[in-house]
Amino acid sequence: MKTIIKNGHIFTESEDYQADILIQDEKIVCIGQNLCVEDARVIDAGGCYILPGAVDVHTHMDLDVGISRAVDDFYDGTVAAACGGTTSIVDHMAFGPAGVPLHHQFEVYKKLAEGKAVVDYGFHGTAQHVNEEILNELETMAEDGIPSVKVYLTYGFKLNDADVFRILRKMKEIGGVTAFHCENHDVVEFLKQDFRSRGKTAPIYHARSRPNLAEAEAVDRVLNIARMAEDAPVYIVHLSCKESLEVVRDARRHGQKNIFVETCPQYLVLTEECYHREDALKYIMSPPLRTAQDCEALWEGLADGSIQVVATDHCPFHYGKEKQMGKDDFTACPNGAPGVEERLMLLYSEGVVKGKITMSQMVKALCTEPARIYGLCPKKGGIWPGADADLVFLDPKAGYVMTHEQMHSAVDYTAYEGMLIQGEIRQVLLRGNVIAKDNQFLGEKGSGRFIRRSTL
Ligand code: URP
Ligand code: ZN
Numbered sequence: 109m110k111t112i113i114k115n116g117h118i119f120t121e122s123e124d125y126q127a128d129i130l131i132q133d134e135k136i137v138c139i140g141q142n143l144c145v146e147d148a149r150v151i152d153a154g155g156c157y158i159l160p161g162a163v164d165v166h167t168h169m170d171l172d173v174g175i176s177r178a179v180d181d182f183y184d185g186t187v188a189a190a191c192g193g194t195t196s197i198v199d200h201m202a203f204g205p206a207g208v209p210l211h212h213q214f215e216v217y218k219k220l221a222e223g224k225a226v227v228d229y230g231f232h233g234t235a236q237h238v239n240e241e242i243l244n245e246l247e248t249m250a251e252d253g254i255p256s257v258k259v260y261l262t263y264g265f266k267l268n269d270a271d272v273f274r275i276l277r278k279m280k281e282i283g284g285v286t287a288f289h290c291e292n293h294d295v296v297e298f299l300k301q302d303f304r305s306r307g308k309t310a311p312i313y314h315a316r317s318r319p320n321l322a323e324a325e326a327v328d329r330v331l332n333i334a335r336m337a338e339d340a341p342v343y344i345v346h347l348s349c350k351e352s353l354e355v356v357r358d359a360r361r362h363g364q365k366n367i368f369v370e371t372c373p374q375y376l377v378l379t380e381e382c383y384h385r386e387d388a389l390k391y392i393m394s395p396p397l398r399t400a401q402d403c404e405a406l407w408e409g410l411a412d413g414s415i416q417v418v419a420t421d422h423c424p425f426h427y428g429k430e431k432q433m434g435k436d437d438f439t440a441c442p443n444g445a446p447g448v449e450e451r452l453m454l455l456y457s458e459g460v461v462k463g464k465i466t467m468s469q470m471v472k473a474l475c476t477e478p479a480r481i482y483g484l485c486p487k488k489g490g491i492w493p494g495a496d497a498d499l500v501f502l503d504p505k506a507g508y509v510m511t512h513e514q515m516h517s518a519v520d521y522t523a524y525e526g527m528l529i530q531g532e533i534r535q536v537l538l539r540g541n542v543i544a545k546d547n548q549f550l551g552e553k554g555s556g557r558f559i560r561r562s563t564l
């Protein structure tokens with residue numbers, strides 16, 4: 109089956125131009141002027157911008173957090189992703205029972221995603237303890253298409269510095285990437301208990317108990333350990349504040365290589381003012397929302413290349429149900445918020461249209477860099493011959509008000525209710541098939557495929 113896309117304006121991480129795209133057998137085979145192929149179906153892009161399908165390398169579908177479970181499974185969550193222009197996700201697997209090998213969670217997640225996902229997907233391993241078996245398994249996980257592992261410096265299965273070092277050294281040896289959730293666990297736990305003991309249990313104390321420096325200190329620590337592990341690749345997830353960004357810039361100024369930084373839309377466009385709202389529980393996530401100055405610093409970090417990736421940390425809990433566990437005490441509220449569907453349009457409308465970043469910078473942060481860092485390239489992340497024909501048509505002239513009503517996630521809210529959005533997604537193609545059109549999902553349950561990712 110051959111398809112030609114006509115009348116679109118292509119945007120990549122480095123250029124933009126008018127051209128036709130020829131697709132055959134799910135792949136882009138040719139990009140050129142006035143392409144004409146007999147027996148090809150023609151799709152009219154109608155003057156839209158054509159971007160690579162976006163890649164979200166930080167989601168938590170069906171995440172089991174003990175006290176509850178994220179409400180999007182791999183079907184609802186990836187339908188939301190598809191309608192929002194995301195055609196590949198790399199999901200962070202949950203912790204398993206204490207002591208399990210890395211492959212235990214891989215087997216669990218295969219079952220969670222197979223037959224459900226509607227976009228292509230991969231998984232990050234989750235290191236919850238370290239011994240020789242786990243270190244050897246990092247290698248076999250990479251051979252199985254999972255060349256990345258996540259380490260938490262807080263929460264139940266946080267790792268100590270020696271184990272962080274061992275993981276980093278091994279991941280460097282095999283050409284893999286270690287992702288870190290950076291917060292100083294002991295300080296955060298102390299502050300949480302201190303606020304609770306003084307009856308300060310309102311949502312704003314969630315933010316007060318996780319100060320900027322608790323994040324920046326942990327980022328600094330991890331970067332130093334990575335440096336001792338001979339510049340082992342480090343990927344900082346959901347970096348949220350200016351102090352952390354300064355730590356990263358300092359390390360790079362001192363010559364440290366292989367540092368990758370991710371932020372998320374919520375840290376770019378929302379502030380801790382949300383914790384004073386009546387519906388503040390919607391915004392309980394870790395790290396917490398910060399100040400307008402932090403948002404500005406993050407936009408600048410994106411524009412000057414200090415930040416490589418914008419992912420979502422999509423981890424939804426119903427406001428009307430699970431989030432209410434925190435109504436009398438913020439420490440009892442499950443952490444996380446939805447965002448997989450909103451990401452692309454938020455970045456375009458709040459970033460590109462408002463002149464904070466360019467289209468190319470947006471494509472780089474949403475598509476090409478995440479695909480490159482996590483081994484999805486050259487199949488995913490760009491518009492070039494040989495890539496999967498994953499494409500998004502964005503109509504820059506349209507606009508709408510973002511509301512929960514138009515979303516596809518199973519969750520009962522969007523954190524961006526009422527936000528004016530400039531631009532609108534018209535069509536989304538996954539491997540040449542139209543899976544979303546004018547906010548309607550047209551794909552098939554289970555048509556997403558596991559992506560075997562490669563090492564760096
Ligand atoms: O609050 C958050 N971010 N929940 C999801 C798990 C994580 O820390 O990434
Ligand atoms: Zn995290």
Ligand code: ZN
Binds near residue numbers: 166167168200421423
């Ligand atoms: Zn996360």
